[in-house]
Amino acid sequence: MSSDKVVSVVIENGTLTFLATDSADIFLEQGKTITRRASHVEPATIWLRPLFHFLRLFGNKNKIAEWTRHWPYLWRVNTRPVGGPILTWADIPSGDGLVGVPDIALWRNRQDAIDAEIKFLNEWFAR
Amino acid sequence: MSEYHLQTTEFNDEGCLVDALVDIGYDRKNIEVHEEATQLRDYVGRATHYTDKAGDKANIIIRRQHVGYSAANDLGFKRNPDGTMSAFISQYDSGSAHWGVTGDRFLKLKDAYIERKTMKTAAKQGFKFLGKKVVNGKTRLQFLDTRA
Numbered sequence: 001m002s003s004d005k006v007v008s009v010v011i012e013n014g015t016l017t018f019l020a021t022d023s024a025d026i027f028l029e030q031g032k033t034i035t036r037r038a039s040h041v042e043p044a045t046i047w048l049r050p051l052f053h054f055l056r057l058f059g060n061k062n063k064i065a066e067w068t069r070h071w072p073y074l075w076r077v078n079t080r081p082v083g084g085p086i087l088t089w090a091d092i093p094s095g096d097g098l099v100g101v102p103d104i105a106l107w108r109n110r111q112d113a114i115d116a117e118i119k120f121l122n123e124w125f126a127r
Numbered sequence: 128m129s130e131y132h133l134q135t136t137e138f139n140d141e142g143c144l145v146d147a148l149v150d151i152g153y154d155r156k157n158i159e160v161h162e163e164a165t166q167l168r169d170y171v172g173r174a175t176h177y178t179d180k181a182g183d184k185a186n187i188i189i190r191r192q193h194v195g196y197s198a199a200n201d202l203g204f205k206r207n208p209d210g211t212m213s214a215f216i217s218q219y220d221s222g223s224a225h226w227g228v229t230g231d232r233f234l235k236l237k238d239a240y241i242e243r244k245t246m247k248t249a250a251k252q253g254f255k256f257l258g259k260k261v262v263n264g265k266t267r268l269q270f271l272d273t274r275a
Contacts (some may be wrong), residue, residue, distance in 0.1 A: 009245055011266040014237030015244065023272035026252045030244050038129040041265040055267035082131070096187065117129055125131070126260070126267040 001012040008122035044074040136237040138212035147239035157193040
């Protein structure tokens, strides 16, 4: 089951919270909605990270942003925008396809990191 | 990078609002639904004129004897021209122990309404409902997008 096809929503105190995905967009018209950043999938390499975030200042949908998505490096998931952690092995229900050192979970394939990010955030909002 | 949406409740579906009132404990037979807005009454049965000299009116009404505590006024929801519904709550009933917008009753109604509306929206799009879980006062609903 592809994680972007599973839609989780959390209801609390009259507010609906859900990750921004193509599938979840069906709920946008239900009420007044604001959108916030939940996390970053960013390079694990320390010197690449500032460069990555600097280049993203110019937008997430241009050619430069697209180029950064294909950098052949390891990726990590940073959920600090929602008060969460840099994902560790302990945060990942299934360790399939992961590489890494103790603690921080790393992915060679950025899409795999995004899938893990979505799974984690859906759980995080429900905590 | 992921983003998330925070959506505040906007009552804009009459059916879901009535269902939500039932979900939080009101008997469906005590919920009046009027196509044309109807007069609201105070705790002794007098027509109220708090917001309108011609009389306060609402489309969905729970009469005072069914609201759930003594000395209540009628509770009403009025349909606005843009299709949204506004709660009509008297000053007496606006305390957080009664029907105040930050009180427990109103928040429960909002949560019940969002749940109903979300289920309806998902069903309309053909999503498969995977389950509901309530933890620490948070309700999580999961769906599978079965669209091609």
